[in-house]
Amino acid sequence: MSMRGLTVFIADIRNCRVRELEEKRINKEMANIRSKFKEGNLNGYQKKKYVCKLLYMYILGWDIDFGHMEAVNLIASTKYSEKQIGYLAVTLLFHENSDLVRLVVNSIKKDLDDMNEIYNCLALHAIANIGGREMAETLALDVHRLLISPTSRSFVQKKAALTMLRLFRKHPDVIPATDWADRVIALMDEYDLGVALSVTTLVMAFAQTFPEEYKGCYVKALQRLKRILIDRDFSLDYIYYKVPTPWLQVKCLRLLQYYPPPEDAAVRNEINELLQVIVNNSQDTPKNVQHNNAQNAVLFEAINLAIHLDSNSQICMQAAVLLGRFISSKETNVRYLGLETMAHLAACADSLEPIKKHQETIIMSLRDKDISVRRRGLDLLYSMCDTSNSKVIISELLRYLQIADYTLREEMVLKIAILTEKFATAYSWYVDIILQLISTAGDHVGEEVWFRVVQIVTNNEDLQEYAAKTVLNYLRSPQYNETMIKVGGYILGEFGHLIANSSGCSPIEQFTAVHSKFSLCSLQTRALLLTTYVKFVNLFPEIKSQVLTVFNQYRHVLDSELQQRACEYMAISTLPTDDMLQTVCEEMPPFPERESTLVIKLNQKQGDTEDKRVWVIGGKEANLERRESMKARMSSIDSISTPTSFTAPEPRPATTTNGNSHMMSAEPDLLGLDDLSISTPNNVQLSSNDVPTPGFEPGYHKLQRAAEGVLFEDMHLQIGLKSEYHGHLGRLALYFGNKTGATLQNFTTQIDSTEALTVISPTPVANVVEARSQVQQLLNIECNEFFRESPGLRISYTSQATGPQRLFIKLPVVLTKFMEPIQSMDGNSFFQRWKQIGGAPRESQVVFKSGSQSGISIESVRNILDGYRFGLLDDVDPNPSNFVGAGVVHGGKAGKVGALLRLEPNMEQHMYRLTVRTTSEIVSEELRIILERSLTYDA
Amino acid sequence: MISAFFIYNQKGEVLISRLYRHDLKRSVADIFRIQVISNTDVRSPIITLGSTSFFHVRHENLYIVAVTKWNANSALVFEFCYRVINIGRAYFGKFDEEAVKNNFVVIYELLDEILDFGYPQNSETDTLKMYITTEVVKSERAVEDSSKITIQATGATSWRRSDIKYRKNEAFIDVIESVNLLISNTGTVLRADVSGQILMRAYLSGTPECKFGLNDKLLLDKDAVTKSNPLRRPNAVEIDDCQFHQCVKLGKFDSDRTISFIPPDGEFELMRYRTTENVNLPFKVHPVVNEIGRTRVEYKINVKANFSPKLYAHNVVLKIPTPLNSAKVEVKVGAGGKAKYAPAENCIIWKIPRFQGQSEFTLSGEAELSAMTHKKAWSRPPIAMDFQVLMFTSSGLLVRFLKVFEKSGYQSVKWVRYMTKAGSYQIRF
Numbered sequence A: 001m002s003m004r005g006l007t008v009f010i011a012d013i014r015n016c017r018v019r020e021l022e023e024k025r026i027n028k029e030m031a032n033i034r035s036k037f038k039e040g041n042l043n044g045y046q047k048k049k050y051v052c053k054l055l056y057m058y059i060l061g062w063d064i065d066f067g068h069m070e071a072v073n074l075i076a077s078t079k080y081s082e083k084q085i086g087y088l089a090v091t092l093l094f095h096e097n098s099d100l101v102r103l104v105v106n107s108i109k110k111d112l113d114d115m116n117e118i119y120n121c122l123a124l125h126a127i128a129n130i131g132g133r134e135m136a137e138t139l140a141l142d143v144h145r146l147l148i149s150p151t152s153r154s155f156v157q158k159k160a161a162l163t164m165l166r167l168f169r170k171h172p173d174v175i176p177a178t179d180w181a182d183r184v185i186a187l188m189d190e191y192d193l194g195v196a197l198s199v200t201t202l203v204m205a206f207a208q209t210f211p212e213e214y215k216g217c218y219v220k221a222l223q224r225l226k227r228i229l230i231d232r233d234f235s236l237d238y239i240y241y242k243v244p245t246p247w248l249q250v251k252c253l254r255l256l257q258y259y260p261p262p263e264d265a266a267v268r269n270e271i272n273e274l275l276q277v278i279v280n281n282s283q284d285t286p287k288n289v290q291h292n293n294a295q296n297a298v299l300f301e302a303i304n305l306a307i308h309l310d311s312n313s314q315i316c317m318q319a320a321v322l323l324g325r326f327i328s329s330k331e332t333n334v335r336y337l338g339l340e341t342m343a344h345l346a347a348c349a350d351s352l353e354p355i356k357k358h359q360e361t362i363i364m365s366l367r368d369k370d371i372s373v374r375r376r377g378l379d380l381l382y383s384m385c386d387t388s389n390s391k392v393i394i395s396e397l398l399r400y401l402q403i404a405d406y407t408l409r410e411e412m413v414l415k416i417a418i419l420t421e422k423f424a425t426a427y428s429w430y431v432d433i434i435l436q437l438i439s440t441a442g443d444h445v446g447e448e449v450w451f452r453v454v455q456i457v458t459n460n461e462d463l464q465e466y467a468a469k470t471v472l473n474y475l476r477s478p479q480y481n482e483t484m485i486k487v488g489g490y491i492l493g494e495f496g497h498l499i500a501n502s503s504g505c506s507p508i509e510q511f512t513a514v515h516s517k518f519s520l521c522s523l524q525t526r527a528l529l530l531t532t533y534v535k536f537v538n539l540f541p542e543i544k545s546q547v548l549t550v551f552n553q554y555r556h557v558l559d560s561e562l563q564q565r566a567c568e569y570m571a572i573s574t575l576p577t578d579d580m581l582q583t584v585c586e587e588m589p590p591f592p593e594r595e596s597t598l599v600i601k602l603n604q605k606q607g608d609t610e611d612k613r614v615w616v617i618g619g620k621e622a623n624l625e626r627r628e629s630m631k632a633r634m635s636s637i638d639s640i641s642t643p644t645s646f647t648a649p650e651p652r653p654a655t656t657t658n659g660n661s662h663m664m665s666a667e668p669d670l671l672g673l674d675d676l677s678i679s680t681p682n683n684v685q686l687s688s689n690d691v692p693t694p695g696f697e698p699g700y701h702k703l704q705r706a707a708e709g710v711l712f713e714d715m716h717l718q719i720g721l722k723s724e725y726h727g728h729l730g731r732l733a734l735y736f737g738n739k740t741g742a743t744l745q746n747f748t749t750q751i752d753s754t755e756a757l758t759v760i761s762p763t764p765v766a767n768v769v770e771a772r773s774q775v776q777q778l779l780n781i782e783c784n785e786f787f788r789e790s791p792g793l794r795i796s797y798t799s800q801a802t803g804p805q806r807l808f809i810k811l812p813v814v815l816t817k818f819m820e821p822i823q824s825m826d827g828n829s830f831f832q833r834w835k836q837i838g839g840a841p842r843e844s845q846v847v848f849k850s851g852s853q854s855g856i857s858i859e860s861v862r863n864i865l866d867g868y869r870f871g872l873l874d875d876v877d878p879n880p881s882n883f884v885g886a887g888v889v890h891g892g893k894a895g896k897v898g899a900l901l902r903l904e905p906n907m908e909q910h911m912y913r914l915t916v917r918t919t920s921e922i923v924s925e926e927l928r929i930i931l932e933r934s935l936t937y938d939a
Numbered sequence B: 001m002i003s004a005f006f007i008y009n010q011k012g013e014v015l016i017s018r019l020y021r022h023d024l025k026r027s028v029a030d031i032f033r034i035q036v037i038s039n040t041d042v043r044s045p046i047i048t049l050g051s052t053s054f055f056h057v058r059h060e061n062l063y064i065v066a067v068t069k070w071n072a073n074s075a076l077v078f079e080f081c082y083r084v085i086n087i088g089r090a091y092f093g094k095f096d097e098e099a100v101k102n103n104f105v106v107i108y109e110l111l112d113e114i115l116d117f118g119y120p121q122n123s124e125t126d127t128l129k130m131y132i133t134t135e136v137v138k139s140e141r142a143v144e145d146s147s148k149i150t151i152q153a154t155g156a157t158s159w160r161r162s163d164i165k166y167r168k169n170e171a172f173i174d175v176i177e178s179v180n181l182l183i184s185n186t187g188t189v190l191r192a193d194v195s196g197q198i199l200m201r202a203y204l205s206g207t208p209e210c211k212f213g214l215n216d217k218l219l220l221d222k223d224a225v226t227k228s229n230p231l232r233r234p235n236a237v238e239i240d241d242c243q244f245h246q247c248v249k250l251g252k253f254d255s256d257r258t259i260s261f262i263p264p265d266g267e268f269e270l271m272r273y274r275t276t277e278n279v280n281l282p283f284k285v286h287p288v289v290n291e292i293g294r295t296r297v298e299y300k301i302n303v304k305a306n307f308s309p310k311l312y313a314h315n316v317v318l319k320i321p322t323p324l325n326s327a328k329v330e331v332k333v334g335a336g337g338k339a340k341y342a343p344a345e346n347c348i349i350w351k352i353p354r355f356q357g358q359s360e361f362t363l364s365g366e367a368e369l370s371a372m373t374h375k376k377a378w379s380r381p382p383i384a385m386d387f388q389v390l391m392f393t394s395s396g397l398l399v400r401f402l403k404v405f406e407k408s409g410y411q412s413v414k415w416v417r418y419m420t421k422a423g424s425y426q427i428r429f
Helices: A004-015 A019-039 A044-060 A068-075 A080-093 A101-113 A117-130 A133-148 A154-170 A181-189 A193-209 A216-229 A246-257 A265-281 A289-309 A314-326 A332-348 A359-365 A371-384 A390-401 A406-423 A427-444 A447-459 A461-476 A482-499 A507-516 A523-539 A541-554 A560-573 A579-584 A597-605 A620-633 A697-705 A827-837 A858-867 A921-938 B028-037 B074-092 B097-102 B104-114 B125-131 B139-154 B217-226 B250-256
Strands: A708-713 A717-726 A729-738 A744-751 A757-760 A774-783 A792-799 A803-810 A819-821 A843-849 A883-890 A896-906 A911-918 B002-009 B014-019 B046-049 B052-059 B062-068 B170-183 B189-203 B209-214 B241-244 B259-261 B266-275 B283-292 B296-305 B312-321 B326-333 B338-342 B347-356 B360-369 B383-390 B399-405 B413-427
Touching (some): A004 A019, A019 A044, A101 A133, A117 A133, A117 A154, A133 A154, A154 A193, A181 A193, A181 A216, A193 A216, A193 A246, A246 A289, A265 A289, A289 A314, A314 A332, A332 A359, A359 A371, A359 A390, A371 A390, A390 A406, A427 A447, A427 A461, A427 A482, A447 A461, A447 A597, A461 A482, A461 A507, A482 A507, A482 A523, A507 A541, A523 A560, A541 A560, A697 A708, A697 A717, A697 A803, A697 A858, A697 A921, A744 A774, A827 A896, A858 A883, B014 B104, B028 B046, B052 B074, B062 B074, B074 B097, B125 B139, B283 B383, B283 B413, B296 B312, B326 B338, B338 B360, B347 B360, B399 B413
Parallel strands (some): B170 B413
Antiparallel strands (some): A708 A717, A729 A774, A744 A792, A792 A803, A819 A883, A843 A911, A896 A911, B002 B014, B002 B062, B283 B296, B312 B383
16 A cells, blocks of 8 residues: 655655745646656556545645546556545545546446445445536435345445435435335334434435425334333444433434424323433433533433423423523533523423523523523523513613624624514613613614614604603713714604703704714714704704704715705705795605514524524514424324414404403514504504504594594694495595684695595695685595405695694594495394304404493493494394394495394493394404494493 | 834745834734735735735845835835845845844844834945944944944935045946847737846045936937037937936936936946837747647747847746646757756746857757646746846947046046846747
């Protein structure tokens, strides 16, 4: 085997002091080898020697573009040493797409067929290393034959399994894995643990892609685990520090996690038994580090499996206790794994209680000396956060943010922002925390965070004043923080007028607070601030002169963006009339509803890995959606029914939304914009999409039952309404009365019109409403489908008395408006129909308490039902105090739907039972909702 | 300005490290080693990483590196680096790794003197030699000399002492030109220029005032105008740009194009110049290289000397590249010199020790190629040529006169020598 020429050459190269000398030596050697190869007539030894030299040069990084043929020839040699060098050269010099691979395929095939196992192994090695598509196509069958052949030696089988794995990973479409399922799964029973281990690894890859075809492996893995753990049937060579073949155990446990929990109770018990054995084995910590590692590896995988099967089981409880011990362990790796597994538990378990016990320790782990442990700690805190501990965790995270590692900060900021938004219980708290976050995190706050703050503040009216005040305070503090200035600039520009009357917040003070930081900011921020200033001009004409000075100054800056803004704003502000300025600076409309950008950003950060992980970082709801899609993929074996089926989030009436429902309800978009569930005492859900102007409800509800009346009234404007309905058509007249002494200008209205409910205004409303006068607008309404949402009416105007104003109110157009009462129906026909329709889902029933203090008044109930256009049928119900009504809903294209109603008041308890039966589920529910609300509050 | 100055050897070990400002750490030396010395593909002598710029010059087996955090004048920085090399040569004879290692104390002393807070100071060898010596200094003498040193270092002619005396007053002038040439494979000249330097060795007593004249076109035309002679001299040389030693009075040069100066004692570079027009190429090369199929390349190279037959060229070497996959190369030359294949450099080296003017030589050869896995076309790099021709200037430049005026009015002897050598002299084929 020794080659003197090679040794001398390597020594020469090593002695070269500088690169140039090495290059010269290499060039010389290459020229020599070229001339030798050119001459031909080399014996095997010489060929081997020269190929070795070329390989050495190749390893040093030089280009080798000859000698491949000699390497291929060496493979065909009968001597082992030459064949070996040939294969070595081929695996090093060839890549999967090179044309020369074709030359070797035949030799490799011959070696695979050879009786000599050593040659088989060399060939398998080469296939695994090169692994091109062509090779996979031609040789996969041979590899498979070697794998399943009963005559193959175990070490050949091992290599064959791993070679197959490599080919499958590279070209999954070439390998007919599904056809081989039975034979390959059968090999998992192989007595030789080495073969079993390699085959299990292969099956893990197959099973992830073809779960259905490979479902047989579930039982096999279980049996194998049982043999190892309970029967203790294993060869002694595979005991690693007293743990029997930990690798195989880990792989089997992991394989089990790729499938949904089994339905068969016997199988479940068996698994539980195995897990119990593993947990029992791990009760004490061995002294030996290796032993400990092996034991923990098995244990952690077992815990993961336990969580996967049933996160509320007894074993999980035990595991939680064990994990609690691990996360305070001295060993970094154990702490890391402990935290990670606990995050898994938090992601799946219903109750976070066992984890919360360790909250202190977990928070301490943020101060761990190892950054990866800190990361896991952060993930876990993020996952385990809920309403009860959110304040503690968020304040702890905020404190930690100041000293956190720079690489961690951006992610932390995102997570804190999401948690704050998700668990906010009060406006002020949200604003305080998020602004504190921005001010401490400084440059690590991504753009998304402050965009989000602005969105939320804009969409929640109650937040605006407080936010403006707090932001102003932050701006006054001497530190400089670019993101804070951006938020401040935007919020003050939009909502500065809300606080302008408070002391210390006068327009000029706001302006100086912002402008003092102006010169420190980047160009982009300055551009934003210029926009703020022009809004100031609009909001506070008194500081116009100061602002104009700034514009004037910036008309001459070099940056074209700033210059353009300054010039344009200057021009707008100095126009003879303010019309333009007012239109341009109109208050921003609420942002449309969309998925939280923060969550999108965070998800981008957690790229999926090769392994098809069964859970993601985050709370339970983050995992639900994922599991759902997994289920869909793995269509059956023993799939259990989905534990929670979630309904699309709909606006629910206040009474059904109880105290804590927003917390654990499994809405996939809990972090979505419309669910910033800031729980006010009576927990009114804010629909942040459109924030209706306060005070619209009384008129809205009253006119649902009446044909005419005052819809809305404030200090400046009164809106009256008259209506008539025939079948699915309706006509509305709106009267806008100007109560002020000033003219309302730019008066515009805009009415939502949907497919289900078209609202057409034949003539646009007049643009100007003179002082103390009225304008009229006619609307034609057509109901095409059964609808739920009343159309919105947006009004905007400007007047000297009030400045620009925007109103958003709802028109009292509900489904009952398109109902015709039926007065003539006798008891028999009523109950006949009543029974025809039958119970749920076409029946909608609710039991609820009357809202009025004085008890139920029969008269007002009768009026309400009448107002909602139900035909009241007397003497139909055996109990005279019960109300029975009937009507027909004209749904336009959706056709007519008969509606029957029964209302049973309980005078003593102040309770009602309301039952609505119609031939359409939607109508039943909608009518029930409308009546329920009205009876609760208006009766 | 210059924040730090380093000298490395070829392996990248720091031999000299001097920081002048606090804006850099000593570890910046590692960055240069990693980015430049270990990097195989360095194209620019200036590398800017972040806000730090590294200027480097290679000399012998050294890297001379100046580092700055500022937007420094790069010409000045490079001038400084070359100055360091010249000072080193004047002090130690040769400026290489060994000299640096043996004299590092003196080098640090010199660096302290010639650069202050990153600003270059007096870097005149003569002056420096007065107070930075390599010999033992007796203390009395040092006291006595110190006033002289001050006078000279701050005086009008800081480069020359006043009390120089020679028995025989002599001045030697060497005009050395390097020719750069690049000819395309069709025979058109892509680039031809001459960069020359005029070196002077002055052994003159007192403070002599010298006047120096060349056949510079501008100067001659000016003369012609003043003498109202409309004829233009045909052998006048147009000099594109030139730069002078600091002793030359630039005011006078600007006003009437005369080069007048008080020379430093000993050897110095009086001026440097460059010409791009009417370059006389000393050699014509006519290469014929044919690739026959994929396995053979035939060479036929003809070289002709283009200067007067009375002159000789020395050390003529041609490097003729061979394909990277040459397996066997055979060459034949007639009477002219020796040629052999050098596989280490992938070329044929043809050496002609003595080459008479107007003569010509031919080389014929053949390279056999081996098969390649990836068929890469041969890039056909150019033939490179090296030579020296005495008493010949490619630009045609001649020294017309050198006059020496001194108060004592002594007679002086002047010698002039010309030499042309190859710069990058390349012929594509």
